[in-house]
Amino acid sequence: MDETRIETRLHVDEGLSTGREIGLDHGRAHFLRSVLRLARGAQVAVFNARDGEWLARIDGLGKGWCSLAVERQRREPTPEPDVWTIFAPIKRARIDFLAEKVTELGCAVLQPVMTQRTVVSRVNVDRLAANAREAAEQCTRLSVPEVREPVTLIELIAAWPAGRRLLLCAESGTAAPIAEALAAADSGPWAILTGPEGGFAQSELDALLELPFVTPVGLGPRLLRADTAAVAALACWQAVLGDGRSRPPRGAFLPV
């Protein structure tokens, strides 16, 4: 462990600057006081993508409330890879897992998409967002992925942003191996799309493959679960096109 590491990191929406007071919501106040058993004066780190990471101290807490005093910056804000994870919703334990893992692997946006063979009809966006926030706090990133409301595949394609590429994880058909496709690809905004447990319908694949921004890739000879495919593809993307060259920010912490 780096001695300058602060274990408790909290993502906050508020702007961060020296002297700023931040009140925590009931759930987090309870967590700091009753689970972590922190007391007045304890150090925590607060962060967001806009202002970076800051040292703060608990300057008051009681049953269900906690206020923090922001002291000074520990890490500058830094640009992060612009890669989305677009996934057909899957069962609860697996979707929780997916949200955690793609957050750790630096995904910027989680976008549920409804496809023909998607059998899960409801997505708890708040729950996904809470999982993503917790994972972001633990893995030292400065941003929390944005979790979007589900859309249909048609809506997704209709609103596709100019300049963003789509890596289509295709179980069948002709597609380049992922390492080869990524080595030949440009960095820049990307999204990774994985289908539901039953795969995409042939008509969906045909429509996707016609789109100029789509790059279909294969992930090897085994049939992967939807969550495994999303995590494996993002790991490869980060290694080749993302920030795989960077290291954890221990050296970036200013001394405490």
Next chain:
Amino acid sequence: MDETRIETRLHVDEGLSTGREIGLDHGRAHFLRSVLRLARGAQVAVFNARDGEWLARIDGLGKGWCSLAVERQRREPTPEPDVWTIFAPIKRARIDFLAEKVTELGCAVLQPVMTQRTVVSRVNVDRLAANAREAAEQCTRLSVPEVREPVTLIELIAAWPAGRRLLLCAESGTAAPIAEALAAADSGPWAILTGPEGGFAQSELDALLELPFVTPVGLGPRLLRADTAAVAALACWQAVLGDGRSRPPRGAFLPV
């Protein structure tokens, strides 16, 4: 779905040949009869790494027993990548997840290793093996990973097999990014080593880095959980050095 795909795949140790009768154990017999509700005459696929995948039919079943008649081969045995996952044991839900994911990603051996900061002291090897078997059955691979008894890091190193390389997932220190290290590496037998939640002790890292067969790699700027690191590193390894170029074996099925 490929119409020749048989949903129910069972790994069996017995040699497979036309006319062979195979009796299933109580648990699997119960699963086929009472969960899948299969009846006499239903098709299943049986497989192992030695004989490939074969078509079989249920030719008798009752409460707690089931016998299969092997008919003909559907897939030839094929060589699989020789990559081990060596991991410090972690909590139950996460170790289950790890076993499932690295099996889907084509790992040949799961080896738990006890390190200085490993806090989980017992490993349920039978449970891990059951998870690995189930994942292998679902992902269409022909082998089931071997799950080994835990060893200490010292024992692991002392018994290291000649010719096998070790990819060390190092959180800190100087290490090449994984994509770069793999691009410069030879294929052949490999193992991927990840540490416990608290990371390796410095003395362990120092000892590992002295070994001629070790390649330390970095997995980007975020601190990954132990299970995430193992899955991400294996996904990258398969993409670059493993069988990432191959596709799922639908075309390999003989017509039913």
